[in-house]
Amino acid sequence: MKDCLMAKVTPYVTDCVVAELEKLGPKYRIALRIAQQLERLPCQHKGTYADDCLVNRVTAHKCYIAATCDRDLKRRIRKIPGVPIMYIADHKFAVERMPDVFGNPKRMGNM
Template identity: 70%
Template sequence: MIKPSDPRFLFLSHNTDLGPPFRILVDTNFINFSIQNKIELVQGMMDCLMAKCIPTITDCVLAELEKLGPKYRLALRIAKDPRFERLHCDHSGSYADDCLVQRVSVHKCYIVATCDRDLRRRIRKVPGVPLMYVVKHRYQIERLPDAGASFH
């Protein structure tokens, strides 16, 4: 039995736009870390959140994977999985991290999946947006600070 104080459920009280099915905005390195840790992406997300999840990827993240070349061919194939929702970007040549931060600042209906420490630090400054990352061969959801808290 999961307790209501479990971090997986605490973020719901801070952001009422979030609810099953969860839309998870995936970053380039999250896919790579999932491959390295042999985690099946969609199933791992559902196991972590215990609910239906829709992995979501932006054009910028796909472009970044394409630029990384043949070494990241498997990551690109996973990103093009039909279970992934594709978000079109209306800007050109943007850095994928900037694109993700801008998108969650405007639409707080996403959980951001990233293993990039710098991006996680930037996302934490956006109140109401939970983070998912890889820890010990499984996904972990980070509890949100109070949505009204000030960030320095």
Template identity: 70%
Template structure:
């Protein structure tokens, strides 16, 4: 008779949790405390306040006003038969230079045949064309980024709560003092 082969038993000892194991409550509390200390020590990057801002008044906004215009603003003005340049001048009581970015032009071109009149208006030589250096053609992000980085622009928009110059009910309005509405 032959001898039966025995497989060797390995790791037959009872498994034990190490005292440094993260699953223990004490170690979890220590870990959280370390994370909180790291957050407290972290350097916070706060955007500097522009030197042109004097309390709530922006001293960089002086005539001739530069108004950034988006696709919907142009289209709404056309639907309500508003002339853009003279309407803005009546609204702000000063010379206005409408500014159109590359992203807005790309958006108008992508919208195709329906927006061909808006595209023709945006190509007006009185409008200032601003070059974009970022990738993509999403105009809203581009306009917000440009207004926050350069404090010398008004933003023409349809929503009065987020902009300074907006379109509402067949007129251009302004929110310079939040309560003032200029009709024309």
């Protein structure tokens, strides 16, 4: 992620994402192990449906880059203006809708 964004990155995971991975069972044990090592963001809601939690969090605070490979979640986040989406494609990180501030700077005048 650091190489993709060319910046210092602090990945976070919400409590409900970890709880959902625990519910999914042994098929997702590697993802669960990785998620348990990341910094946690506490959730203020009932239940463990992670998609609603993530959509509400990025809607309220536009300082996040949402990272997911879930098609339905990406579709929901695309409707929120100003929230970039990071995902894995062809074994590489990709970022969708990265604001110009973070990407290539626009040229100023003739230099």
